[in-house]
Structures are given as C-alpha cells and as structure tokens.
Amino acid sequence: MTESEGWPGLAGQLTDFGHVLPVRVYFEDTDFSGVVYHASYLRFLERGRSDFLRLIGVSHQALATSSVPMAFAVARLAIEFRKPARIDDVLKIESRVVDLGAATIRLAQTVRRDEAVLASAAVSVVLINSVGRPRRIPEEIAEKLRRRSKP
C-alpha cells in the first residue's frame, strides 16, 4: 500500500455517524441518457466502505495477504435512486454501521449532492475466507466499527 501523505482527505473523513467520502463524477460514470449510470452508484458506495475501513486501520491488501486470507464481500444490497447525479458533480458518500454480526456488517449508505439525497442504500457485507466461507470479524476490527456505530 502506498501512503497518501501529501493528499489529506483522499480517503474522506471519519465522522460522528461513521464516514464521509467526496466523489467526483467523471465521463466514465455517466451514460447516454445524460446522467450517472445506475450501477456507478454501487462503485461509489464501495469506495466509501473501503475508505471507512481504511481510516479505522483495515486495508484490503492486508486482509488478502494475512496468514488467513480474507476479503469483504457484498451479500445483499438494496438501493433507491431518487434524483440523478450529473457530470462534474461532487457527491458525498455517507456510510454508517447499523448492525454488526459475527461475520456480517450491515451499513446504511447515502449519496448526497449538497444536502439533497440522490440515492440511499442498505448493504450487508460479509467477511469471507479464500473459499468463500464466512469468517468471524477479528475483535479489533469489530471494536473499531462498534465505536463508529450509531446507538
């Protein structure tokens, strides 16, 4: 992993409720209808979750190359698209943990432009080993997520 020193804020910020990440809309995110392609929002949400984990000290690379290789995988996702995002927009991806199971993290995630909610999602993420079996989330990671969970 390369240090992002010199680019403060690249991984967004931890907040009272969890984490927020700014995301710029580029050509690649849009489609011929003129607005952001619906599946692009899932990429934005994943960036938010990755950087949330990063800022509490968990990197995908470290998980993948640990003595017991692990990875977070999306198990379930529901998303509502309310308003379209457009080229050049700066979106805020907000992530909060709503429930923490043995192997599962349930998050509520929101895509905003200024204060307007463009999309909102409920996402279940499972920690799995190299053959896809759920694995207990290490207590140190769980503890850090719990501290960021809304009561």
Added chain:
Amino acid sequence: MTESEGWPGLAGQLTDFGHVLPVRVYFEDTDFSGVVYHASYLRFLERGRSDFLRLIGVSHQALATSSVPMAFAVARLAIEFRKPARIDDVLKIESRVVDLGAATIRLAQTVRRDEAVLASAAVSVVLINSVGRPRRIPEEIAEKLRRRSKP
C-alpha cells in the same frame, strides 16, 4: 440501430416466463478477489432488460429520439448475492415482469450458472421524459409486456 442479422441469439430469447440472455464473464467483470465484482451483476441485469425490450420491439435509441424523448431509468433495486461467478463462466440472465404500473415495470431477475442461482434481484424501472418526470408507458409496449407476464 444496426441489424444483428447473422448473429442469431445475440439478444437472447423470449421465453414462457419472459426473457433469457447468455452473458460471458470477461476480465473486465472480475476483481482482485478472484471472482466477479458485485456491481458487474447490475450491468448484466441491465443487458437482460435491454434485450428483453429489444425482442418485443423497443429500442433505447428509438425511445430517446422519438417526438417525446423517453428513457427507462432504474428507480429501485434489491439484489442478493448467493454464489460467486468466475472468469470464463457463461451466465444466464433471466428476466420476468412481475407487475406493470402506469409508468413502472417491476421485474424479477435471476443470474444462473447452469441451474445454480448465483444472484437474484427485484428491480423497478420507470419510464421518464427528458426532465426526469414519469411518463405513462405507451399501450403497445405495455400490451407486449403484459403478454410476457406470469399470471
């Protein structure tokens, strides 16, 4: 629109229940965890819906360039990921209409490899005009979709 003459089956097939489309998994669809990236399934589902519409006579280009420009937009989507798909796999995207409103089509979509269900989704699609307002689905399109809806 270019004719796909000479490539029968490129747009999949209408079936008793709706539509089925074969989709090959390429490099672009996978991620470093070794399996298909979760957001790629949304692209596959969208291909299935597009080709379902295509085979009942509706093209995105025709909608976009009609006297009243229209487009189908995803309003709501819930997806469950059950088993991973891998590079080189041939997946079947099955689409069926479960409900038809004035401006909204609700579909059930399934991603299979042979008989195994890898992912299943409930998707609501809305016909909108050029400023994003819902529009009544033209009766000829509705009629064709109704004929493909499971009772």
Added chain:
Amino acid sequence: MTESEGWPGLAGQLTDFGHVLPVRVYFEDTDFSGVVYHASYLRFLERGRSDFLRLIGVSHQALATSSVPMAFAVARLAIEFRKPARIDDVLKIESRVVDLGAATIRLAQTVRRDEAVLASAAVSVVLINSVGRPRRIPEEIAEKLRRRSKP
C-alpha cells in the same frame, strides 16, 4: 468453466484472418456525450482476444490454475477512434495475429459497424507468470496462433 452449449456463436467465430466477435452496445458502454465511452473499446477488444484464445482452446481459468499459473497481460496498446458507436449498435470485433514472439503476441484489432471501421488498434500481449515475469508461450498455443496468422 461453464459450457456455452445451447448458445452457439457466443464466443464469436474463427475466420480466415483470425477471429470475429459480435458485441452489443448497452447503457454501461456509453457516456453523457451520447456515444460509446472511449475506454469501453478496450473492454470490447479484450473480449475479442479472450474469445479468440477460447476458440483455439485456451481459457484464462485454465492458465491461472495450471501447475505454473500464467496470465496474458497487455503490455502496449495504440488505438485510433474514427467514428462513434451508439447505444443498441451491434459491433464486430476483428482480431488478427500480426507477430508472435517467445512471450509476446502482437495483434491488429478492428471495431466495425457493418463495413465502417469505428476504431482500429495495435495491441501487444505478454504471457506472464504469477510474479509478472514474461514466460515462453507453450508451443501448442503458439502453433494454433501461427495457423491463424496472416502471412
């Protein structure tokens, strides 16, 4: 790897000059300018190369899981974009081997709509091992590619 039986033509066809693959343009491939996003062509070209290899008997999965894990990686690519492709188009991806080195395959690839050339590319692909070192292309693969190379 799943059999594509029942979907003849899904992997395109071997031809006198090499290989041709039909590719449909979907929402995911376009951008807000109304036409196909420039990087989407690289995905189309990669599909063509993958299916060319597939039809001469080489699968990515087999390479990756062989006793000496290998993969084809793009080393160099030059592409010229001549005319835009649009939603709903059916494109033909033509691939021909122009030179075959110990570890390197050089291909000429063309994207057409009917007879019009939309994009043309020169691509160098290298066979690498799991730490990224070039590996000699197995003679049986080289032989099959040679038979498809234009004199």
Added chain:
Amino acid sequence: MTESEGWPGLAGQLTDFGHVLPVRVYFEDTDFSGVVYHASYLRFLERGRSDFLRLIGVSHQALATSSVPMAFAVARLAIEFRKPARIDDVLKIESRVVDLGAATIRLAQTVRRDEAVLASAAVSVVLINSVGRPRRIPEEIAEKLRRRSKP
C-alpha cells in the same frame, strides 16, 4: 456543477508542467489476475485530463450546455504498461500539454506510484460539436493551456 469547497485537492493541482491528480485504486479497478485492469488506466487518465481542464476553468457541463454545445473526445491514444498497480495503491496521474492545434490537444500522461512509472501514454483529444465535427478551441481556453505547456 457542485462546488467542491470543503474538499480542497479533490481535483488535484496545477503544477509547473501541467497537472497532477491522486487516484486511489479500489475493487472496481482490479481484475481476477490480482492487479489493476488495463482499461482502468484510461479511466484514470481521463480523470486527470478532466480535472486539469477544471482547474483552468473549463467544465464538461459548461461546454455541453453552451450556446454551441461542445465536448472533448479522444481521437488517438497510445499507452505502455510497465508495472502493475494494486488494490489500495495511491497513484499520481500527471498530465502535460505537448502540442496545441486548432481543434486538437496532444498530451503526455504518466501514471506513477511514488516515483515509479507504472504506465505512460500519449493522448490526442479533439474538441467536437454536437454532430462530431472538430471545432476551433476557444482562444481563452487555448491561452490557458498554452501557459501550462512545457516549452
């Protein structure tokens, strides 16, 4: 366009030679071979060009909705892939103008991790109108680009 106030650095920085943008590698950018998918680099390069233009005062949205709608389109691109990038990496996308024609901008772009060059590209971008015809680059934009061109 939404203001990115509160997220300084989101669009990278103008430099002596042109522009530099930090880009994080996420799941979406990688493929099953374990490293970044080759076409993802084109998306990164496009983000660099977009933010370069943004910081000298040109937005895609403003061009697209001006009295004579215009857009920048890639006409030609050559890229060499030297070393792989990996999940969690922070890459630097460096962009410099090497030549400025009436309707065409030629850029040299480099993808680095720390000081290592992972990929380098030569890209020709053309300003086109709504039917795809080249258009003279407005003098105020040309002047700003000229000031950022290496002698």
